[in-house]
Amino acid sequence: MPTTVQLYVYDLSNGLARQLSRQLTGRQIDGIWHTSIVAYGKEIFYGQGISITRPGQSHHGKPLQILDVGETAIDEDTFDEYLNEMRQHYTADKYHLLDFNCNSFTNDCVGFLTGNSIPSWIKDLPSDFLSTPFGTALRPTIDAMFRRPAAGDPAPPIPQATAAAAAASPNPALASSLLQASASTSTTTAPIHMCTNPPSFHNVLKTHRAVVAFFTSQTCGPCRMIEPAFERLAHQKTQAAGVGGGGGVAFVKVDLGAGMGNAVAAEYGVRVTPTFIFFRDGSKTSEMKGVNAPELESQVNVLLWETYPPHPHTQKSLPALDLVSTDPILFTQVPDLDTVSNKLLSFIDATTNSALPASSNIKQTLATVLIPALKARFPSASSKSKPGPSPSSAVLTQWADVTRSLATTLPAAQLFPLVDLWRLAVLDAAVSAFCAAAAGSGAGDPMQTLLVKGLATLGEPAGRSYVLTLLRLLANAFAAPALARGLVSGVGKRKGVTALLVASLLHADAPVRTAAASLAFNIAAYVQKERLEAVRNRYGPFATSEEDGDWEVEVVSAVLEALRNETQSEDIIHRLTACLAFFLRFSPVHDSHVGPLLDVLQAKDTLKAKLAKGGCGEEGVKSVALRKLITQVADNLC
Template sequence: MAEKVTLFVYDLSQGMARSMSLGLMGRQVGKKPVLNGALTHAIYHTSVIVFGREFYYGQGIMSAIPGATMHGQPMERIDMGETEIPQEVFMEFMDNMRETYTADAYHLLDNNCNNFTNDVCQFLVGQPIPNHITSLPADFLNTPFGQSMRPMIEGMFGPSRHTPSPSAFGSSIAPSSSPSAQATALTGAVARAGAGVPPTTGSVSFMTDLAQLQNTIRANPATVVYFTSATCPPCRVIMPIFDEIVVSKGSKIKGVKVDVGMAQAIGRAYEIRSTPTFMFFLRGEKFSQFSGADQAELRSSIDLLIYSAHPAHPHALLSLSQYKGLSGTPILFPSLVSADAVFAKLKTLLPTTDKALSETEIKQLDKIHAWIKKRDAAKTNKTAEPTLGELGATWKPLLGKITGLLPYESQFPLIDIIRMLVLQNRVAEVYAKDGNLTLINLFNAVADSANDSHDDSSAAKRPTALMTLRLACNAFSSPLLGTYVLSSAARTSTKQLLVTTLLSPVVQQRQTAASLAFDIGVKIAESRSKAMDTVTPSLSGGPLEDLEEDWIVECLSAIAAAIEKEEEEEIIHRLVASVANFIFMDESYSGAVLMSILGLPETLATKIETKLVRTANIVGLCREVQEMVRTAAAEHENNQK
């Protein structure tokens, strides 16, 4: 099936290029671009929309929901045609492109977003993007304004390969050796936007007004101000690190970036003589400062400022050797006893009516079978694994069709196959961006089946529920898919799957549900402690969205109830570990307070006294969780007084 390809065109100058063109470039701008005429009404940024995602280049190759990038809504949408190239092949092409279009390789004039989209469109539809977009850098440099701004741009991105044409300056307007503040502001803003550096990133703001900066410093208990300049190469190196550190600290600190070339009044007020300079403020008063692109000093200075502004979390004062010794790796189910047996079983369950699979579809199913066997062999022999393209062009629609052909209790071999497939990163990425909500529907089916009071075939349904739980655990093998199953789109279904199965009468199902609880806890703890990937969020899964308090309460309530009833020590171990991950260093204290109200410390004491928990390290973890609950609940109570 052909896929539509669209080019989104943005104006990085946000209209400034049109209004300033005559004064800056010495030429009157028309309403539309003039091909090959060096006239433009915008400074173009482009992206490609295909397979339901928007692909663009800045801090490396990135992707987003169409229209949801930092650039807002496009000024123009250009239909580039349709492509017959399968999504799997395109994603492999993207992998190869990442070697060329890295964050470090970005250059505003020589290697930019438009070069990227031009390559992508030629690959997908065999034609380039419009020439007036790709020729803009050369046209820009063939103006007096372009030549006056060239040193600033090359200071940020390195030398450009473009050279002005001999007749570029035949007009009476000569290149300016001293660009105006307005021109510098425009160029700096365009450079940052083109490179994918937003003016505001969570808790990081870009400011040019002195009064606004002073008000911000007074309003926040901890503020760090990063003084930079467009012609400072070390500033470009440290800027993404600054963003990453500040954003990772959440609400504990406010970060501000000031370009002293654009905000000269601020530079004078704070006596900035070199860039980069970092200035730290505690409750409105200057706390410390240093100059230079020293990443270690930046991190330690921010940590010291935060420690001074915010009391240490009570968990930071506890000795938690058992908790800190827990694996931070999710529990997965990567083995398949026999691929031959699973696929043979699936074929016996398929209906034999006219709605069954065609000969072509059977061949596609066999190709999936061969792919899984080849990957297993590659893991055993430590050879190259098969690519996503080798699965065939219709693997996913086929699996979706089979789901519709089978009754719920007969879907277990199919889900077992999907469980193995999602262990491959590219397959996981396909399901993470799945408009058909495949995983959500499978998760919901378990809860719907369990709640069906008119159905007495619960034993027949257990294999399907078990395989769905294993599939849910394997989703956490991929950062992107793990983030997806806890996203606002899927988290309710994930919670329902967990809550429905934690109290199952089947030990194996309860153990797998406890593994899912552990994996969710690992993801939550990781998002709380690990710096957000600000360079390639589309690959890492990006930051975990804030989880609603009601969602946390329902999950923890179900886990606490399961611990109270559970008699298998290993299952108790996984559940207690999941509670620890849910509540450790949680600044809201809500999870710990809930566990205190539900009597979890007393429940764990009973488990230890009755010898249901007797292994030394598990006993130790239970005692540590008791302390985590008690200290956090006590701190919360003190804060309420």
Template sequence: MGAVGEPVQLYIYDLSNGLAAMWGRSLTGQDVEGIWHTSLVLHGMEVFFGQGVSIVSPPGTTHHGVPKKKLSCGITHLDKETFLEYIDNLRETYRADAYHLLSFNCNTFTNDVLGFLNGSSIPAYIRNQPSEIMSTPFGQQMRPMIEQMFVGRRTPSAGAAVNNLMPQLGLTPPTAPPTSQTPVPVPRLADDAPSVESVASNLQICTSAASLRTLLSSSPALAIMFTSPSCPPCNAIKPHFEALARKHASPRERIDFVLAETHVGAGAEVARSPEFGGPITATPTFVFFSRGKPVGECKGANRQELETQIAMLALTTYPPHPHTKLSLPALDKLASNLNPITFTSFPSLDTLEQKLESSLRSSSLQPETTDALSKRVLGYLRGLPASGAPTGVLPPGLLNVWPSATMTALQTLPPSAKFPVLDLVRLALARDASRLSSSPAFLAWIPSLLSHLASDLDNDTPERSYLLTALRVISNALVSPTLTARILAPDALSSVTRLVLRALLDPQDPKMRSAGAGTAWSIVARVFAARVGDASLGLEQIQQDALGGQGGESEEEWEAEMASGLLEALGEESDSVEVVHRLAASLGLLLYKSPYADEIRSLLEVLDIAATLTRKEDMVAKAASGAETAKDVVAVLCDVKTLTGAQ
């Protein structure tokens, strides 16, 4: 090292090998340049964290291939021997079993080491990438797959984790380009190949006061265990602390757990700081924080006391919704069956082919468009089994032509000829939603298709069959959690809402109102399932902030729009008890346990919900006096009255 210091470089690798840049926006709604892995280069070595801490020399010869970027990170005045001694001291903290793709990864390591070398940090777009992607509907849907890789299983490296996810997305796993040099490991350094049992994803190891401070500011609930390897009580209760971490890892009511080793430099610094409950004078000591403020502490290896403190922390941070104190038997019964209303009838494909060809002949479409729809897509539908899920992959090239051909046809054909083209999508979703939801191309198509349908149909005289088919496409898509997350995303939900409200408020067509009410129920049921974390539907990871985000409505605005539309439709409905039932059920679940229940209730009071509900009770009683259906509908209306205070 010269007198001016040793240069430090950050090597940045894209674990997706370009696929993130290709599909990132369509999947997440934001540009994703790459899935970043980083390492530090200095003293002729490349240092990184994966399956433990690894050092490779010469730089650029790791199994990650060629770095996409190389950034200068200033200099350090540490000599090589001191640096290696520091890295060896980190091995106990940066163990293979502590690795987690989202919360304790290679970038956590490089950021900590760079801070030690010269006080700087890696770029924010790399540090914050996991939280930014996980905050999207798609990221929330992917989280369960990622968590399954890291909880009580053999821990994969970052590259292996990304490779494992690619087939589930219908993408080809990336392969690192070959290098001409063979990695030369420094003696006594960890190999990146072995895998070990992982700990819970929400159990982290304190590596610095700065990283703990960041976690404290971002985590709603935090439990810190101050421990030492020479402390027998610590060793006795530590497995129970780790078990509690696994128990409280649900994103809905997550508690972050941190191990602060008081014998390690960073842990000792944290233990002395009042900011984190210090000074800590004995181990084990547990300190609990709710939304950044200390709320409790306990000492010793008392399992029952620890469990009690964790339960109190959960209750303080995530208090039960006020609606849990209400008696709402009808809505509770509805909440036990949240499946969407689907339209799975399959017509004779020969008949469908005749209708399709008749529609396509009604305008001057190019042969490649008509062939794509009448041959490629129809041929694909003919190959789907009548029962059971299709296996294997989608027909090669199908989604290279289907979206563009459909959009061209919908933009060109007269309104009366469009519904057979759109019905192809409904039929595909009825029998093949699982494979379609795994296709990035299909997911990318959804927002533009729904936007076009909303623009085409949100008018005074929409073509009836076309609008009914659009609603059925939406309902069938809601069977898939992945497609549900995509539909609830801001760039799609506004279009869906326009279509549903257009149908609900149709003044002349009872069948249209019925279809709109059915689709409204399907959407609200999915939102409610996400709200309460219904694991049986695979929706516990879809947070309600899927409804908001850049370019879309906020959660509260969307709920207000839906609630006012449902109430207006309920007030106007005079023909069908079934439609009244669906509308009241949708309105009730939309409000039930909503974080915006008070605000929405105030809006509905202004719209005179009490009078509307009373009129509907009278209508149902007259239309179906004594029938079980009438009793069920009146029970739902009564629960909505209870929710809104419209007694």
């Protein structure tokens, strides 16, 4: 009689991964998964060796999910024999947080019992995690924690490595505290798959387009020589791929002495170790025997290149676009801070709103704390003073509180001097780091406070100065990658920034349109930098979410409409054309979303019209460099 096989899934972060992963890594990760296999009335899992308990009675408590993974016709005695054989391979000293863990074990068991595999969202989590800056920086810490040192080796410098990993996170303070709290319990799945039976191996072939299989054995000396090179490539290429199951890259170890590994080897005619076999779309493409690390890397690169050709636009010649710097456009002018302060104080004095009961305290904070701090950090051009220290966190916290109070009281027409102070301040690294951390915590975020105020004033003539200054502030945020990441990658704030941008690109006021075009350029340049890095260093499909695709369509549509309407300023046209090019060049949704849109909106004609009479001024665009850029973008990307 068939026996039901279940997978118990636990989230070792207890929900923290879902809540905080974007703040830590810039990506959404829904859990830190631990799994166990349940069959024949018992729960089996791997950690300190292979452990068996009654279902739901392990130290992990109640499972988050219980998944049916199939039925097995294998009897319990045969499965027990399999487990006994596996105990010599799944030992406590071999456990590794990323490379050989509980999920490696359950995947093998599910393959042996049912011919299926555990879900890809569990099995391939490291490819997503390790491709983030935080994951990449954390890798040495994890390796150090689980490396078995040789006699006499010094203890690995885990705290220092952990500090470096925290610094790579969008929210360093949060990352540091969580790393200290969870380093001993977190677990993720491995970029190297361990297969001990044919069904498990066949499932890897079925769920990954490119597979590199390493046939090895415990007694093979040459295998131990080539193994570090294989592991290095596995970590490097799965991180570069940035994709999970259902179309990713898999590196597999098959130990001929483990479980039914010899049956896998026999199926592919493997008689000696080490042997490497390369598969594309489930079919064998080539084979390599022996110890030759350079040849192994070459074969892997060929396999991945053929499986995932680079973005088609890498073949396009765009010399005019290549000359456009991707450095952000910044508004760095230092205003007369006394004048700005006096204007803001006069607005506070003029208000009769009871929502400012402590207006004297606010005025005192502005006059005696905030303005002096900014004067010291940003001396005027006429001053011979050198820039002073950055504002302290205490000062910035006071300032954020003042900003929140004033934003709920003063109309936008009176609030723009405060925005201008922030516009200058975020050019300082400490201030931008404070704002990025505030955005990550979800409380006291001055950027969000000012953005919400700006969205509420769209379309109001009196809010023109506020919107103009806010656009410049948001453009200056791109001087700091952590702050820029929150505007582009944080979906919630991105919606607000996009709404402000789309409306401002069509504003009647030329300075507002210029600031909006500058912000659009900075967003597109930031996006292209990430995409260019992906094209250079990764293999795998250029996957993106439906939400990201819709967002790109919205921005590109707005930029094209703004280009169509702009007939006065070459600066605006230049920034918008470069922005459009940056989005189109390596767009992951070019074929599915953006390409059809370009046809419908007649993007090529819109660009070429700027070169003709009346397209920009009476004679069209005059700048030779801009004419070349427009022509190349229209002909090659539209």
